Amino acid sequence: MLLVNPKATTTNPRTRDVLIRALGAAVDLTVEETGYRGHAAALASTARARGYDAVAVLGGDGTVNEAVNGLLTAVDGGVTDASERPALIVIPGGSANVFARALGLPNDPVEATGAVLEALHEGRSRSVGLGRALWEDQSRYFTFCSGLGYDAEVVRAVEGLRGAGRKATPARYVNTALRHYLITDKRRPSMTVSGPGFTPAEGVFMAIVSNTSPWTYVGSHPVSPTPWASFETGLDLLGLRRMGLPAMTALIRQILTQSDGLPSGRNLVQLHDEPEFTISAERPVAFQLDGDYLGECESITFRATPDALQVLV
């Protein structure tokens, strides 16, 4: 089953047709275009019951996230073994394509199609662990990250600009991020990270939770594939404490250039390979999953889901 999001930033009819011809020559293929938000999840959730071996996505991280959630909460329910689920195939068609790049795929969709066909012929797939966010009475899986606080506010603001017809360029993210940092700093709720294996960390204004490494997301501008995308069993966290603009500017420069390796220090809270932890805030805090803004809540628990899916790559 090939899911195409025709509205994704870099998906166009030419790429779609190349992919359909190339995949269609190798396997029996059904093409489904998504017509609305949530459509990819609904289609992917029927894939196993309808006998598909794999679900391919041509789109951005949002559509991949939907497909993954559909596969893991399938209409036929009950399948807990990843080897019994349809495999996932990702062809980058969005703006950032963080998950595709973390998998080591080329960012060019035609080149990525070539790489996927090779994997298909060789029967080569990779087991990928996902993250799961649980809040209030809801839960959702993510393929590379969740962001809380400042990060999610920036994602929300950029989504608002896109709703008004403007493109989500890297410059727009940086511009929005700087404006939000300066304007809304005082009103931002403070968060605490707690879990069974470590001392609670307080005073965090932005947190990134990742099933690979938070640097895959935060540093997604430098050329990928990243050396951190191991999709290990546990979850990582990067939390930022309040700091002045000079310290923040120095940190951003270090992240983007990685001139002195990855940053550390008292302004940063870092966790590695944890099975579960909770982030709570003094009042509702914004959060996003895989780059899509989801809303606000006072407490979210994050749980690792190792070996959740096979990905052809």
Ligand SMILES: Nc1ncnc2c1ncn2[C@@H]1O[C@H](COP(=O)(O)OP(=O)(O)OP(=O)(O)O)[C@@H](O)[C@H]1O
């Ligand atoms: N036909 C459609 N019309 C409007 N929205 C859609 C449609 N099909 C899918 N969507 C939604 O569009 C959202 C964004 O798409 P997607 O993530 O694929 O592309 P993108 O935003 O360009 O890429 P990235 O996430 O890398 O920035 C998805 O969350 C999906 O739910």
